[in-house]
Amino acid sequence: MNNEALADGTAVIELQNIEKTFQLGDQTVHALDGVNLRVMKGEYVSVMGPSGSGKSTMLNMLGLLDKPDRGNYRLAGHETTTMDEEQRARWRREQIGFVFQSFHLVPRLTAQENIELPMLLEGLAPRERHNKASDVMARLGLSDRGKHLPNQLSGGQRQRVAIARAIVMRPALLLADEPTGNLDSRSGTDVIELLEELNRTGITLVVVTHDAQLGERARRHVRMVDGRVAAE
Amino acid sequence: MRPMDLLQFSTQTLLRQRFRGLMILIAMGLGVAAVMILTALGQGARGYVMNEFAAIGTNVLAMFPGRQETTGGMPPPMGAAARDITIDEAFLLQRRVSSITAVAPLIVGSARVGYAERAREVSVLGTSALFFKIRHLTVGQGNALPDGDFRVASGEAVIGEKLKRELFEAKPAIGEFLRIGDSRFRVVGILTGRGDAMGMDLSDAVIIPVAASQRLFNAAGLFRVLIELREGTSAPDAIKRIEAAMQDFHQGELDVTVISPDSMRATFDGILIAMTLAVSAIGAISLFVAGILIMNVMLITVSQRTREIGLLKALGASSTDIMRIFLTEAMLLTGMGALVGVLFGFAVVKTARAFIPTVPFDAPGWAITAAVITALLTGLGFSWLPARRASLLQPVDALQKP
Known part of the structure; x- marks a missing residue:
């Protein structure tokens, strides 16, 4: 896999005619119904839409957590639909960072251990993991929280830890699913400002939300309805 | 990872x-x-x-009356025997087969053994002097059974140490007379320890000459015969010759089983x-x-x-x-x-x-x-x-x- 930084102006995400259907009882639900999307390196995109519009499915698709039934998805120039599970896992590890609404920190691990998880899965040496985690924590103002367990942290701090974990491998793409959904407005603003700051350093940011205010902040807005991109 | x-x-x-x-x-x-x-x-x-098994020497064979082919039932020693092995046959065998150094015929039963006012029901072993050697029995006081002709029903008895305690307590037992069944036996020796005898506790038993036990139990045949071979004799060879001799004694019918401890083991x-x-x-x-x-x-x-x-x-x-x-x-x-x-x-x-x-x-x-x-x-x-x-x-x- 190529790990070289993509030049500005190249596409990080290229979706072509992506289709995904779910079987819900007798009904076939078209979660994604012919989605086309192109996101360039360094872009800041919000994906908005009512619940059931397919935005979560799209996020999973972008994050290589789900496979489309039809269509092509090129991530940083590489076709992903033909990759096997191991390859997709490796791409997730190295090129994609996830930030979830409910943080998803492992409760029995300290903040620092949570941040080290992707590097643990990658098989980096303990010293290297420690150094990289310390760097990221310093950058996000978490240096004095490394030894804390998630339940000893505030919501905003937990999401910061989650963001630290998402970016510690220096991914090309950062995917955030309702990143402020579980936070009060002040911490929410903090978190979104942090994400935007990261975006300014060159990371491609895709935020999925149904919060119009949050969605408006992005430079580019994608609106989804019934599994289609309805408007930009 | x-x-x-x-x-x-x-x-x-x-x-x-x-x-x-x-x-x-x-x-x-x-x-x-x-x-x-x-x-x-x-x-x-x-x-x-x-x-x-290790307690029995490797040059010792055991002979049981009966053979699987002749009875069709359980093999000896559990099954019923066709014909008895007598004391005389055991004695003659010793003369017929040159590789035999000694034989210990064996009759086992239980009888009432008494001294003065005390009496106990204990195991009684009728055998010969060789038995003490084969079983590595230690006689603490006195002597083992006399080494003579075992066809003679003499009245000596060797008792186990537990039986000695029960009947005589601290009194000396050597030379005293015991009642076993209706006969009188003179105590000539006292065994030390349990004796290494296949689950039988010899410390609570009496050993008497085999001929005397035959009379006591009114038994015609022997329970088994232990046969000691000369050092360096091949056991399979000796077994063949013993069987041939017994066949001869029993009018051509082979109705005994001879086993070596090695095969049994x-x-x-x-x-x-x-x-x-x-x-x-x-x-x-x-x-x-x-x-x-x-x-x-x-x-x-x-x-x-x-x-x-x-x-x-x-x-x-x-x-x-x-x-x-x-x-x-x-x-x-x-x-x-x-x-x-x-x-x-x-x-x-x-x-x-x-x-x-x-x-x-x-x-x-x-x-x-x-x-x-x-x-x-x-x-x-x-x-x-x-x-x-x-x-x-x-x-x-x-x-x-x-």
Whole structure:
């Protein structure tokens, strides 16, 4: 896999005619119904839409957590639909960072251990993991929280830890699913400002939300309805 | 993931779920210990029997009346005999077969043995002087039976030390007369110890000349004849010649069985090894029960940690990684359980040996190895399904689970 930084102006995400259907009882639900999307390196995109519009499915698709039934998805120039599970896992590890609404920190691990998880899965040496985690924590103002367990942290701090974990491998793409959904407005603003700051350093940011205010902040807005991109 | 990280990750998980770990640990430990203890029991029984055989010299044969072919029933010594072996035949045999140095005919029964006002029902052995030598009996006071012609029904008796205590207490017994049945016998010697006689406690028995016992029990035939061969004689050869002689005595019919302790020992050894394996297998069942417990607990763990599995996948764990994580956890538990089981098993075996020193309880290396390997394989086998289920979880669904 190529790990070289993509030049500005190249596409990080290229979706072509992506289709995904779910079987819900007798009904076939078209979660994604012919989605086309192109996101360039360094872009800041919000994906908005009512619940059931397919935005979560799209996020999973972008994050290589789900496979489309039809269509092509090129991530940083590489076709992903033909990759096997191991390859997709490796791409997730190295090129994609996830930030979830409910943080998803492992409760029995300290903040620092949570941040080290992707590097643990990658098989980096303990010293290297420690150094990289310390760097990221310093950058996000978490240096004095490394030894804390998630339940000893505030919501905003937990999401910061989650963001630290998402970016510690220096991914090309950062995917955030309702990143402020579980936070009060002040911490929410903090978190979104942090994400935007990261975006300014060159990371491609895709935020999925149904919060119009949050969605408006992005430079580019994608609106989804019934599994289609309805408007930009 | 690096192996060390995998191990650490799993250990951390286990430490957070001590109760679950403890349950599996106990189940596995008991399983392994059960295999060890049962094997030790089997080996102990085998060792005990083999020791008993070792007490009989290798140049000693045993002859029983009857033969499987002639009776069609159970083989001697359990089955009924066709024709008796008489004392005279035993005596003549000694003369006919040159490789025989001595014979000890044997009649066993029980009779009332009394002295003064005291009387006990004890085992009575009718035999000859050679018996003392073959069985390595130690005569503490006095002498063994006289070494003369055993066809003579003389009135000497050698008594066991327990019987001596019961009848005579501290009084000297040598030279005193005993009542055995209706006859009188003079005590000429006192045995020391239990005597190494196949489960029979000679410390509470009387040994009298075989001819006298024949009269006492009104028995025509001998229970068995122990035959001592000259050093360096081949046992199969001697057996053939003894059988030929007996056939001659019995009008051409071969109706005795002559066995060497070696062949009997081999038979017993085979039986006892089979028994040991059988009880070990029964112990192994508990390992499988433990395996099923592991599967249940692991399945519950997988469903409890669905979100974590989804997260790990999102962070870049492959299905193989997830599978490895859960298998490592199960193997850690099983391994520790096996270790606890081995230690517990050793403790039980050691204790048993301390309490019953005559039986050499011993869990052999192969049994311990087999138990531990079975435990590990069981752990691996039964956690495979839960681990696989975890690895196949869709990260999307897993993450959305509340």
